[in-house]
Amino acid sequence: MxxxxxxxxxxxxxxxxxxxxxxxxxxxxxxxxxxxxxxxxxxxxxxxxxxxxxxxxxxxxxxxxxxxxxxxxxxxxxxxxxxxxxxxxxxxxxxxxxxxxxxxxxxxxxxxxxxxxxxxxxxxxxxxxxxxxxxxxxxxxxxxxxxxxxxxxxxxxxxxxxxxxxxxxxxxxxxxxxxxxxFKEETETDLFGEQTVLCGGASALVQAGFETLVEAGYSPEMAYFECLHELKLIADLMNESGISGMRFSISETAKWGDVSVGPKIIDASVKKRMKAALKDIQSGKFAKNWVAEYKGGYKKYNALLKKGENHPIEKTGAKLRAMMPWMKKHKIKGAQAAY
Ligand SMILES: NC(=O)c1ccc[n+]([C@@H]2O[C@H](COP(=O)([O-])OP(=O)(O)OC[C@H]3O[C@@H](n4cnc5c(N)ncnc54)[C@H](OP(=O)(O)O)[C@@H]3O)[C@@H](O)[C@H]2O)c1
Missing domain, CATH: 3.40.50.720 (NAD(P)-binding Rossmann-like Domain)
Structure with a gap:
């Protein structure tokens, strides 16, 4: 250890x-x-x-x-x-x-x-x-x-x-x-984590969940709470005491859904693509493409970020957060609040 x-x-x-x-x-x-x-x-x-x-x-x-x-x-x-x-x-x-x-x-x-x-x-x-x-x-x-x-x-x-x-x-x-x-281990694991789990993985998972509920006729507000807001509460529990520790705090029904449905959503095909992403990081392909993207003026990068900003979950979230007393009291507008 x-x-x-x-x-x-x-x-x-x-x-x-x-x-x-x-x-x-x-x-x-x-x-x-x-x-x-x-x-x-x-x-x-x-x-x-x-x-x-x-x-x-x-x-x-x-x-x-x-x-x-x-x-x-x-x-x-x-x-x-x-x-x-x-x-x-x-x-x-x-x-x-x-x-x-x-x-x-x-x-x-x-x-x-x-x-x-x-x-x-x-x-x-x-x-x-x-x-x-x-x-x-x-x-x-x-x-x-x-x-x-x-x-x-x-x-x-x-x-x-x-x-x-x-x-x-x-x-x-x-x-x-x-x-x-x-340096090698930090670089490769950091890139892998942010691409597949923390930033890329979590954002895509949240958006897909939100879209599924809204397309099925549920209100965007409910979809926002279920798929984005509560993510932090679950992540905090995992951070404090691991996945099993998190499961200690959720209901039996939630636990059953977690262990029986979760692995069908994030299945072996996801892991296969994770391995492919890791290979691209290890071989330097991701780094080479990212440097080329920068040298080409960040065209794709900016377009993809814009697309993310225009996702309906952002409008719903901004409206809801502005109405929440705690967020209003602390004037939380995003990361810049820490300055
Ligand atoms: N973001 C994170 O939380 C995080 C986490 C872990 C590691 N890192 C690593 O930390 C490093 C910095 O990333 P960051 O996200 O903190 O960067 P960032 O927020 O984009 O800030 C970059 C800073 O560099 C300044 N800058 C640009 N060109 C410059 C120049 N020629 N001379 C001096 N300053 C210049 C920018 O000026 P302006 O203010 O005028 O734009 C800005 O203040 C990277 O290696 C990143 O991988 C970041």
Whole structure:
């Protein structure tokens, strides 16, 4: 069984008196930057001229400099940029300003594992990947909790591992628990999870369930509650105590439907397609296609996202959420509420 690293295994002192640069101030960037600052560390932000995030970061009290300048000034550089954009920014702003002994830190292993970035041997290359969206990383930290995280060392040995553990502590990860993995394992399992179960799988399952009920004449509101709203409540139970633990809390009728009908819906053919998706990830085919999609101007990507935004479940959900007292009270409009 892998070791779970907690607060006592990590020394924040490793990062004290160091300059930590966060390149980008998006989902992961803003969360790491704010958490590290609140942990008493010296964080600067690197952004490109004209970035919409410059005033946001400044308003949060950060010194914002150009991406290249941030790399020049920093000891540890968090590449918190979209995976597809990382290679060109690396060539232009990061590589020319790297010095031996500096540390490059990633929240996902994509660029290193698929070699769209090949750093020199004399810099540390590490990964600190919270297993959750950036806004949750921030929210949990503010609540005194943390998001379980992964660390990995690609280059730099035990000294680099200490930096990864300290960073994980600074963002609140060791409060929840940190596991060590490799860049390869993190990259491939992360892509597989988000494609087939968490994002792709769950979204498609919810939409198909909603469509089935609405097409059968049930009201969209009922379909929304059954297929989307309650998903979180069930997922929370699974998260707390596993699938069997979740089953402890549901009725006998729900349990019978779960075990007797569920496997007919998510059947062997789904697993076969999951294996095909995994193969495409392992062979690099998915990464190659994704980079080509970026280079072609995100045409298919934007069209598919638009199609998702226009799905009837979105209208029903927006209307219902606006009417729910708890959502109204906390002015929850989506992930940006965590900023
Ligand atoms: N999203 C997540 O929760 C999550 C979870 C785990 C791992 N990750 C990983 O974390 C990394 C960052 O992803 P993300 O989703 O947090 O990114 P994101 O939300 O898309 O934010 C990217 C940031 O990069 C900035 N940027 C773009 N070009 C730049 C340049 N030339 N110089 C400096 N900054 C530039 C953007 O500026 P603007 O603000 O002006 O657009 C934005 O602030 C990726 O490796 C991703 O795989 C993300």
């Amino acid at each position: 892998a070791k779970v690293y907690t607060d006592k295994d990590a020394d924040l002192g490793v990062l004290q008196n160091k300059t930590l640069a966060v390149l980008g101030f998006g989902s992961q960037g803003h969360a790491h930057a704010l958490n590290l600052k609140d942990s008493g560390l010296n964080v600067i932000i690197g952004l490109y001229e004209g970035s919409k995030s410059i005033p946001v970061a400044q308003e949060k009290g950060f010194k914002v400099v150009s991406t290249a300048e941030a790399v020049r000034r920093a000891d540890v550089i968090f590449v918190s940029l979209p995976d597809t954009k990382q290679p060109s920014i690396y060539e232009k702003d990061i590589k020319p300003n790297l010095k031996p002994g500096k540390t490059l830190l990633f929240a996902h292993g994509f660029s290193i594992h698929f070699k769209t970035i090949v750093p020199p041997k004399n810099v540390n290359v590490i990964l600190v990947a919270p297993k959750g969206p950036g806004h949750t990383v921030r929210r949990q930290y503010v609540e005194g909790k943390g998001v379980p995280s992964l660390i990995a060392v690609y280059q730099g040995g035990s000294a680099a591992k200490k930096i990864a553990l300290a960073w994980a502590k600074g963002i609140g990860g060791t409060r929840a628990g940190v596991l060590e993995t490799s």
